[in-house]
Amino acid sequence: MRRHPLDLFSLLAGLLIVGFAAAYFIGALAEYRLDARLAFPLLLVGLGTAGLAGALVAQRRSDRSLDAVELDVVDPE
Numbered sequence: 001m002r003r004h005p006l007d008l009f010s011l012l013a014g015l016l017i018v019g020f021a022a023a024y025f026i027g028a029l030a031e032y033r034l035d036a037r038l039a040f041p042l043l044l045v046g047l048g049t050a051g052l053a054g055a056l057v058a059q060r061r062s063d064r065s066l067d068a069v070e071l072d073v074v075d076p077e
Contacts, residue, residue: 005061009054016046 020043023034 006057007054008057009050012050012053013047016043016050 020034020039023039027033
C-alpha cells in the first residue's frame with residue numbers, strides 16, 4: 001500500500017467532531033451538559049482554524065516542491 005501525504009484539515013476536522021461527540025456522550029452519562037449555543041460556534045471556529053492550518057501546510061509543501069525543481073532555461077543567444 002502506498003503512503004499518501006497527510007491531509008491536515010481532514011485530520012483536525014475529524015478530531016474536532018469526535019471531541020464534540022465525546023463531550024455530548026459524556027454529558028449524557030453525567031450531569032454535565034454541553035450547551036448547543038456554545039458548541040456550534042466553537043465547532044465552526046475549530047473547522048475554520050483547521051482549514052487555515054491545512055491551507056498553510058499545503059502552501060508550504062508547494063513552496064518546497066517548487067524550490068526543489070530546477071528549471072532549465074535555454075539561453076536565446
